[in-house]
Amino acid sequence: MAREEDVGGRSTMTKAELVDALAEPKPLDSADHDRAIAIPGIAPEDRAEAKARRTALYERLASFVDRSRSCGWVSLEGHPCGLPVIADSDACGLHGNGTIYDAAIPLTGRLGFDTWPTLWRQLFLATYDVDPVGLDPVIAEMAWHLLNGLYFDYFRVEVEGIENVPMSGAAVIVGNHGGAALPYDAAMLNLAVMNEAAVPRRVRVMATEIFNMLPVVSHMYRKTGAAYAAREDARHLLARGHLLGVFPEGERGFMKPVWEAYRVQRFGRGGFVELAEEAKAPIVPVAIVGSEEVHPAVTVSKRLARLVKLFFPEQRVEEIAIFLNPVPLPVRWHLRFLEPVDPGGDLDPLAMLEKTEDIRRLVQSALDEILANRTTAF
Secondary structure: OOOOOOOOOHHHOOHHHHHHHHHOOOOOOOOHHHOOOOOOOOOHHHHHHHHHHHHHHHHHHHOOEEEEEEOOOEOOOOOEOOOEEEOOOOOOOOOOOOHHHOEOOOOOOOOOHHHHHHHHHHHHHOOOOOOOOOOOHHHHHHHHHHHHHHHHHHOOOEEEOHHHOOOOOOEEEEEOOOOOOOOHHHHHHHHHHHHHOOOOEOEEEEEOHHHHOOOOHHHHHHHOOOEEOOHHHHHHHHHOOOEEEEOOOOHHHHOOOHHHOOOOOOOOOOHHHHHHHHHOOOEEEEEEEOHHHHOOEEEEEHHHHHHHHHHOOOOOOOOEEEEOOOOOOOOOOEEEEOOOEOOOOOOOHHHHHHHHHHHHHHHHHHHHHHHHHOOOOO
């Protein structure tokens, strides 16, 4: 009973002390966020707002699933699926028409640790196929729930212009890059579209070589929906109508020192414009504020980069950022999705570079405006 009532210090109490503690009246106005772990820089009001946003998200996600009916799929061994069906459908997300690889709809109708036993059952039974690029919808859903702790509670991500993201069909989402340690911006970009868009869609972010070479990391990165930074993977995803997330700054943006924060580097040679042109897909620029302050890089090292290339010779890295804080700072993030840009058609190399530079200027202008209106990073 003391555990159910969350009585503090119960493990050291005698039975009589436990009885007295349970008999004490509980305040009626106590809230869950008042008992949460206090994070420096994050006020109780922020935690209450995060809880309200998460509750609203889960209520909206539940509308995509009809929990009154169960999927009738049965495996060859006789194991019934048991998952609820997608609304206006007769099958669940795993055994439906394959839209689960683009539409991020919770398989049980909600997110939470209490759904994990059901998800683990489907994972161990292996009754479904993974995406050709490697996405496993069960593992991706577990990661979605875990990373929402960063999204809502720690980074308190604010999003505007989400209506500019197409709710169907292919599109290329282009953003500025930062992080120095881990690709937080890729995760927050994906979560922003899944959590805030009218139709929760996955953003299949292109990842550099290092995240596809490390043991365990590369496996999980693919399972959660990322793709290798290769034209073949990009063309495959766009041809099937997915949202493709790219960071054209590449390693130059990821390893920026703190004195170059939010100074958008050159967007390559226009490869993403060419891909969008081939797929007839719009380009959606996005300005991301927060990623370049999570792990501020105090310097960059070419020697460390050479050491990395000694173990990973295929890695295209010239400098490695050196940061001081091993724990990410609780910076408040802001994502602004800009109006879609038509990639045009039959662009020559010079016109493609001009289009690439135009998009870079759009992102830089949006970053400057957001930073000018921000009072503090926290």
